[in-house]
Amino acid sequence: xxxxxxxxxxxxxxxxxxxxxxxxxxxxxxxxxxxxxxxxxxxxxxxxxxxxxxxxxxxxxxxxxxxxxxxxxxxxxxxxxxxxxxxxxxxxxxxxxxxxxxxxxxxxxxxxxxxxxxxxxxxxxxxxxxxxxxxxxxxxxxxxxxxxxxxxxxxxxxxxxxxxxxxxxxxxxxxxxxxxxxxxxxxxxxxxxxxxxxxxxxxxxxxxxxxxxxxxxxxxxxxxxxxxxxxxxxxxxxxxxxxxxxxxxxxxxxxxxxxxxxxxxxxxxxxxxxxxxxxxxxxxxxxxxxxxxxxxx
Ligand code: CA
Ligand code: ZN
Numbered sequence: 001x002x003x004x005x006x007x008x009x010x011x012x013x014x015x016x017x018x019x020x021x022x023x024x025x026x027x028x029x030x031x032x033x034x035x036x037x038x039x040x041x042x043x044x045x046x047x048x049x050x051x052x053x054x055x056x057x058x059x060x061x062x063x064x065x066x067x068x069x070x071x072x073x074x075x076x077x078x079x080x081x082x083x084x085x086x087x088x089x090x091x092x093x094x095x096x097x098x099x100x101x102x103x104x105x106x107x108x109x110x111x112x113x114x115x116x117x118x119x120x121x122x123x124x125x126x127x128x129x130x131x132x133x134x135x136x137x138x139x140x141x142x143x144x145x146x147x148x149x150x151x152x153x154x155x156x157x158x159x160x161x162x163x164x165x166x167x168x169x170x171x172x173x174x175x176x177x178x179x180x181x182x183x184x185x186x187x188x189x190x191x192x193x194x195x196x197x198x199x200x201x202x203x204x205x206x207x208x209x210x211x212x213x214x215x216x217x218x219x220x221x222x223x224x225x226x227x228x229x230x231x232x233x234x235x236x237x238x239x240x241x242x243x244x245x246x247x248x249x250x251x252x253x254x255x256x257x258x259x260x261x262x263x264x265x266x267x268x269x270x271x272x273x274x275x276x277x278x279x280x281x282x283x284x285x286x287x288x289x290x291x292x293x294x295x296x297x
Contacts, residue, residue, distance in 0.1 A: 002029045007200075010035065010059040010181070014136050014152055015143035016173045020065035023175075026209040029080065032061045034181040036198040037133065042089045042108055049091060049106040058146035058155060060134045062179025066207050069176035074210040074297075075137060077167040077178070081204040082130040086113050088185045088199035097194035097277050111197060118186050118197050126186065131162040132203060133182030133196060136218075140172040146181065148279045149231035151217050155182065156282050157191050157275035158229055160220045168219040168297050171209070178207060191275040217245050219297050220284075226297065227286040229274065238283035239271050246285040253292055264291070 001024070009021035024030060039056040041047060069075060092099070093106035111118055117125045134146050136153025149156045153169050161167055169176075180203060184196030218229040228249060230241035246269065250261050268291060274282035 001025070002031065004031045004033070005061055005064070006033045007035050007059070007061055010061050011063060011146065011179055012056070012059060013143045013145045014060070014138050014154055014177070014179065016138045016177065017143065018063050018138065018177055020063055020175060020177065023065045023067065024207060026066060026068040026207065029204060029206045030064060031202055031204045032180060033202050034061050034183055034200060035059050036089065036200045037182045037195070038089065038198065040200055042110065043087065045110050049093065049108050058134055058182055060146045060179035060181035063138065063177035064179065064207070065175035065177060066209055067175070068209040069171045070174055071172055072214050073171040074213040074215050075169045075171050075176050075178060076208040076210055077135070077169065078206040078208070079132070079161070079163055079165050079167065079203065080206060082132070082163045082183065082201065084113065084128065084130050084183055084185050084199045084201040087111070088113055088118065088197045090193070090197055091195040092193035098190070098192040100194070113185055113199070128185045129159060129162065129187070131159045131184050131187060132180055133157045133184055135161060135167060135180040136178070137169050137171060138173045138177035149282050150280065153218050155278050156218065156229055156231065157187065157196070157278060158220065158282060158284060159187050159189060160222050160225070160227055160284070164223060166221045168215060170215050170217065180205070189273045191277050194277045213297070215297070217241065219249070221289070221297065223289070225286040225288055226292050227272070227284040229282060229284045231280040231282045233280060235273065235276060235281045235283055238281050242283050242285040243271065246287060249297065250287070
């Protein structure tokens with residue numbers, strides 16, 4: 001079945017307490033309409049961050065209940081398509097992001113997207129790399145606002161989560177309660193200014209429940225690499241968790257000793273930064289798919 005859900009069905013935090021807005025079966029496809037991270041409040045340069053309703057940031061459309069999903073399963077999310085709107089917004093400002101201490105006030109600018117390029121100004125444009133900033137399931141405990149990443153996914157701001165990728169998420173509750181939002185027309189690793197090129201749009205996903213497969217943190221697979229994703233209070237801690245998770249994945253898939261795994265990861269694996277500006281920092285460990293060939297994850 002293919003379903004559609006609109007931006008009328010959205011959440012600002014991931015929680016087991018959220019009421020599902022759609023019930024699907026493993027294998028179904030859903031076209032999910034999303035607002036941008038400011039809930040579409042900034043549409044022209046007259047709309048200012050100073051007057052933004054900050055209670056309405058990082059909306060995610062959902063949550064979707066997948067019938068077969070139980071705690072301990074893995075949710076496989078195949079990102080079939082990402083469609084983005086023609087107008088986007090970039091933002092930064094005083095005390096925001098890595099350069100925030102060098103600024104005096106808040107800043108935002110509306111940008112046009114034309115012919116698959118972001119028109120930054122009259123001299124600079126660059127190709128889009130559409131990706132999903134917020135994507136996840138209900139966490140193991142409590143309620144986590146959609147601006148914060150974690151083991152449940154959330155605001156991972158990971159540019160590998162793009163069209164054609166497959167994201168694996170741990171399931172913590174019956175139905176999983178999947179949601180996504182915060183599309184970026186483009187974003188660089190780190191997201192140092194605190195925003196990507198924030199845009200509304202539509203994402204088509206296929207959701208499948210994997211039984212007898214348990215993971216502790218998200219894993220993304222692209223055409224080229226498989227990457228374990230981890231979020232923690234510091235980048236150092238996030239790197240350690242992502243590296244340990246990759247070592248575990250390789251141990252399960254290949255019959256190698258820990259010494260062989262460490263030397264293999266050291267030789268061909270890459271520690272990469274996802275984002276350094278959210279309440280928790282996110283890093284990933286990427287290994288080329290030639291190493292994990294023919295393995296599901
Ligand atoms: Ca984000
Ligand atoms: Zn964003």
